[in-house]
Amino acid sequence: MNEIESKINRIRKELERHNHNYYVLSAPTVSDREFDGMMKELLALEEQYPEYADSLSPTQRVGSDLSKEFEQVEHQYPMLSLGNTYSEGEIRDFYERTARTLNEPFEIVAELKYDGTSISLIYENGRLSRAVTRGDGTRGDDVTANVKTIRSVPLKLQGDCPEKFEIRGEVLLPWAEFERLNKEREEQEEPLFANPRNAASGTLKQQNPAVVAERRLDAYLYYLLGKSLPSDTHWGNLAAARSWGFKIPDVMRLCGSLQDLLDYIGYWDAERKNLPVATDGIVFKVNSLRQQRFLGFTAKNPRWAISYKFQAERAETRLNSVSYQVGRTGVITPVANLEPVQLAGTVVKRASLHNADIIAELDLHAGDLVHVEKGGEIIPKIVGVNRDARSMLMGEKVTFIARCPECGTALVREKGEAGQYCPNIWGCAPQIKGKIEHFVTRRAMNINIGRETVEDLYNAGYVHNTADLYALKFADLMRLERWAEKSAQNLLDSLEESKKAPFERVLYALGIRYVGETVAKRLAYSLLSIDNIAKASPEELTDVDEIGLRIAQSVAGYFADERNRTLVNRLKEYGLQMEASAKVQTLRTDRLGGRTIVISGTFARHSRDEYKLMIERHGGKNGSSISGKTDCVLAGDNMGPAKREKAGRLGIKIMSETEFLKLIDE
Numbered sequence: 001m002n003e004i005e006s007k008i009n010r011i012r013k014e015l016e017r018h019n020h021n022y023y024v025l026s027a028p029t030v031s032d033r034e035f036d037g038m039m040k041e042l043l044a045l046e047e048q049y050p051e052y053a054d055s056l057s058p059t060q061r062v063g064s065d066l067s068k069e070f071e072q073v074e075h076q077y078p079m080l081s082l083g084n085t086y087s088e089g090e091i092r093d094f095y096e097r098t099a100r101t102l103n104e105p106f107e108i109v110a111e112l113k114y115d116g117t118s119i120s121l122i123y124e125n126g127r128l129s130r131a132v133t134r135g136d137g138t139r140g141d142d143v144t145a146n147v148k149t150i151r152s153v154p155l156k157l158q159g160d161c162p163e164k165f166e167i168r169g170e171v172l173l174p175w176a177e178f179e180r181l182n183k184e185r186e187e188q189e190e191p192l193f194a195n196p197r198n199a200a201s202g203t204l205k206q207q208n209p210a211v212v213a214e215r216r217l218d219a220y221l222y223y224l225l226g227k228s229l230p231s232d233t234h235w236g237n238l239a240a241a242r243s244w245g246f247k248i249p250d251v252m253r254l255c256g257s258l259q260d261l262l263d264y265i266g267y268w269d270a271e272r273k274n275l276p277v278a279t280d281g282i283v284f285k286v287n288s289l290r291q292q293r294f295l296g297f298t299a300k301n302p303r304w305a306i307s308y309k310f311q312a313e314r315a316e317t318r319l320n321s322v323s324y325q326v327g328r329t330g331v332i333t334p335v336a337n338l339e340p341v342q343l344a345g346t347v348v349k350r351a352s353l354h355n356a357d358i359i360a361e362l363d364l365h366a367g368d369l370v371h372v373e374k375g376g377e378i379i380p381k382i383v384g385v386n387r388d389a390r391s392m393l394m395g396e397k398v399t400f401i402a403r404c405p406e407c408g409t410a411l412v413r414e415k416g417e418a419g420q421y422c423p424n425i426w427g428c429a430p431q432i433k434g435k436i437e438h439f440v441t442r443r444a445m446n447i448n449i450g451r452e453t454v455e456d457l458y459n460a461g462y463v464h465n466t467a468d469l470y471a472l473k474f475a476d477l478m479r480l481e482r483w484a485e486k487s488a489q490n491l492l493d494s495l496e497e498s499k500k501a502p503f504e505r506v507l508y509a510l511g512i513r514y515v516g517e518t519v520a521k522r523l524a525y526s527l528l529s530i531d532n533i534a535k536a537s538p539e540e541l542t543d544v545d546e547i548g549l550r551i552a553q554s555v556a557g558y559f560a561d562e563r564n565r566t567l568v569n570r571l572k573e574y575g576l577q578m579e580a581s582a583k584v585q586t587l588r589t590d591r592l593g594g595r596t597i598v599i600s601g602t603f604a605r606h607s608r609d610e611y612k613l614m615i616e617r618h619g620g621k622n623g624s625s626i627s628g629k630t631d632c633v634l635a636g637d638n639m640g641p642a643k644r645e646k647a648g649r650l651g652i653k654i655m656s657e658t659e660f661l662k663l664i665d666e
Contacts, residue, residue: 004045008052011042015058019151020158020245056127056155060148070141070205071638077166077225079118079134080297082283082307088262091284094306095258098286098295101303106291108255109234110264112272113281113307114220116172117201119147121221124164126157133204143204147171149213154245161244165226172218172277173200181215196278208609218277221246233287254287269310281309312373315348316386317341319368322353322398324405328434329513330421332411334359334400336382341372343380348372351380355418356400366395406430426563432465433458435511439466443517444509445501448494456480466509467570470495499575506576507533510568513554522546523555526616528585530568530578534559545612545622584617591664592620596629600643601636603657611660618664626652634660 001009015038021029043059046052085091098106118134131147133140147153150171173181173196181199182192193199203215224237231237235254242248251268255261261284272279286292286304295304318339325333334353341348351372353359362385364370369386403410404422406429411420422428425435436454440447447469449457457463462476472495477488501509507530508520515523526544527533533541533555541552558564572578579585597615599608599622606614611634612622623630626646632653633643639654647654655663 004049005052008042008045008049011038011045012054012057014038015042016154016156019058020154056148058155060155070143072135072139073130073132073142074139075120075132075135075137079120079137079140079168080301081137082305083301084281084307084309086309086311088265088308091261091265091306091308092258094284095261098304101295102291104291107233107235107287108261109285109287110253110255110261111222111283111285112249112251112268112275112279113283113309114170114172114249115195115197115278115280116170116220117197117204119143119169119171119204119219121147121153121167121169122164123157123161123167126161128153128155141205145209146204146206146212147219149209150217150219152247153219157244159244161240162226162228162230165224165229167221167241167246168223168225169219169221171200171204172196172220173203173215174218174276175278176276177216178278208607219247220249220277222249222252222283229289232289234285234289234292235287237289255284265308272310279310281307283307313343314371314373314383315341315343316369316371317348319364319366319370319382319398321366322359322364324401326404326406326422326428326430326434328431328438328511330404330423330425330428330431331419332401332404332421333419336364336370338370338372343372343374348374348380351382353382356413356420357418359398359400364398365390366398368395404428429458436463436466436469438511439509440469441509444505445498446494447498448490453491465567467567467574470571470574499577501577503530503577503580506530506571506578510558512558514551515555519547519551524580525584525613528580528588530572534565534568543621545616588617588619589664590619592618594619594621595631596621596623597632597634597655598623598626598630599634599636600626601639603636605657605661614664614666626650 015035018029018035018038039059042057046057046059085094095108098108120132120134120140121128122130122132128144128148130142131144131153132142135141148155175196178193178196178199185192193202199215200217203212203217206212221241222238223234224241229237230240235252238248238252253260253264255264265282268279268282284306286295292302292304295302297303319336320339321337323335323337325335327333334355336351336353338349338351353362353364362370362382364382364385369389370382371384371386372380373383374380400420401411404424407422407424407427409422409424409428412423413420422431425431433454436458437451439445440449440454454463457469457472457480460476460480462472463469472492474488474492477483477491478485502524504517504521504524507524508515508517522544523533523541527536536556538549538552538556541547541555542549559568568578592615597620599611599615603611615622615634626633626643628650630647630650630652632655633639633647634657635644635654636657644654
């Protein structure tokens, strides 16, 4: 082994040790800065010396943008569900039935039931070889690339472990990350995740591992399977797994009596609210694997385990009124104003009612006593009404408003949409301010002001649209209360710096309905300039990969409004980037001559998204599925046999990654 390879391996081992200390033991021994420095050094070495690449290097934790369709994998051991109960009486029945059947001493392992998405991890020779979702219990999706980004999942194990085994557990989104993610989505007026379980499940199915890495998932492991396990007890196997580097929950208890089980329930019913992750119950398992085999299974569940579900904490309080909030895109959100009530450790005064359909379904009346729960124990929601408490003098029925609460404009509800919105985008104050707030965010123009400053500038009459920001003068800012010379100059400097933001971010910053960051990139890289986008018809816009009719109509409608065109022209005059970079522009050719190409499989050189952009950049079109209109298939590894057979039957050329890159001369 030469000096460079030795150095790379040494840094990898150090980073693996620090990862384990931080994410599994919660006992870091180096600062974040030191860790980041080591990671940068390793990245540089791996880039300089690709011959020493390792798919399980710590650098892979950040998630590459290589994406793929998930392969279906059959579980070696079926992932069965557990029988659920909400009754301590049924836990008593389970214990007594187990005692009668075994007719010998036994122990029960008590564990918390984590509210995430189930995962099966397969290790071979001490290395992670595959990660598979539960799926239907028989087959699941191979999400190995995404699971590699989870820092608490060891890629390489410590100590002596079986040559091949499987460990199961739960992939979770911690409460802190759930709140951070929902805050970001709220700022972008995207639908909020209802609970951490949905967020974790949705994240694990992302096609881009880099997105998964950003969301900082965690994983708690709780069950070991295999032919050569270190112990004949569940407890012993998890103790061994902990020594190999797995994050095994330290809240498990070994119970010797029914009372131990009931005490565990009583303790965690309250204490679970202090945990960093969501739980929804407790699992009790017979400890001895020999006894587990003897007890066996029903058609759906193991007889040696049972799940006890916690009752969702619910409170009853009075509905005082319903108010309506207007978002930056005009969407109206109804909010229930409640008599303050204690729920899951916090005082709840408001709850979202989501839309008109939810209000109608609940049949709400002013003054109703309503049942409130916390969805995922974070977001309060009304789940029912105490109709028995209604009197003859019950209040007025709650009906969704017909006009905007801010400007009085009649609301619009598009076909197929649950929400209603105010179309008065130029005269509705919350929409005007909301668009400016969106424009200045970090992911858009990254201008150094927040909501309060936007409010001050709007109220002072200085800013009525995003272009007005670039007309601000130092003297204007100094007339505002609480503004000093330094803060005024900082804003002006920030506005000047924002003119360097690339075209795709400018397009996103405009706040066109349905045009998020990804869509903005697609349009910018395909059509190259704001002028090309503005004059494109809905049909031409849908030719861009992943741009559907709804988005196309929204974009075309935006530029059909003369006021929007005037705004964009003003921004252009102030010096904002309204064309794709020269690098992107010079890479365009017509080598593919309008051919429709379908991408299938996984690739070594570029991600699927990159290949889609290449196809568009070289004059081709992306097809979603193989049909008679397909000209050829760009096939990577693991192309499905059904797709290959269909392409052959239709006489469609199948092109390898190397052949494609040669064709487009890249």
